[in-house]
Amino acid sequence: MKKNILIIGGLGSIGKKITEKIKNEYNIYVIDKKTNPTQSKKIHFYKNNLVSKNQLKQKLPKKIIVLYLAGNLENKSKGRELTKSINDNIISLTNLLSLIQNKTERFIFLSSISVYGKPKKLPITEKNEVLPISNYGIQKACCEIILDSFCKYHKIPLTIIRLSQVYGITSAKHSLPHILVKNLQNSKRVPIKSDLKIKRDYIHIDDLLKFLNSILKSKNNGIYNFGYGKGISVLELFKTAYKVHGLEFNYRSNSNPSFSQFYDIDKALNTFGYSPSINVKSWIKYSKKGE
DSSP states (O other), X not given: OOEEEEEETTTSHXXXXXXXXXXXXXXXXXXXXXXXXXXXXXXXXXXXXXXSOOSGGGXXXXXXXXXXXXXXXXXXXXXXXXXXXXXXXIIHHHHHHHXXXXXXXXXXXXXXXXXGOSOSSSSBOTTSOOOOOXXXXXXXXXXXXXXXXXXXXXXXXXXXXXXXXXXXSGGGTTSHHHHHHHHHHTTOOOOOOSOTTOEXXXXXXXXXXXXXXXXXXXXXXXXEXXXXXXXXXXXXXXXXXXXXXXXXXXXXXXXXXXXXXXXXXXXXHXXXXXXXXXXXXXXXXXXXXXX
């Protein structure tokens, strides 16, 4: 018998792909503030932003796994944009919890590497302190605290995935790998706006989808870092992209203050048995061919 899964943010870049991947294995329910462009008999879709009151409670099955993918990535610090991100990231979550507290058999929440802020130790493990410095990181950390308390009180198994930078999807178009590929394909040089020595952790969408599928099939819960598990410097990305497109890259030092963030993913690998296979430098090389 198929289990029921509720995907919050199911029409986002990640949501659409995971829905397509698992649609034959689960009874899928999707909540999203966007309008569903295509109707599918295999998917129950509800348009809702979760900020206002609604009558979804009666429409959902008695027992359901929740996969929470929604999030507002904006880092605005003032005015309406800040209020909107708080509504999207925190208020929406608390409103959902009031709907599903007696229905949820498991809760899986997609968090972010940004909850760690400027790490005191590298690579980042799950033992690193949570010290967010961006509005997005602060809001994700707040959500984690709310969920931890809620799930403990209601005895709901909780899995939190602290995700590194995803690429290979439309929502990542402002990330460095995509900026490099798009501009160099059009023979446009990319201005350097950060310290070339800093290292970041990039994870391809296909690896994330396989990892999420592994989690859904496992009974293990807890907090897990997930990325490629290796830091790559801004300099390496620039050199790779320029070489692929036959352009000369002239190194220029940059003194803009920044910091490295990359993961140790041993806990996730040992628990779920899935190791990422797509390297961002290889992806950049293949992207020249349109792959």
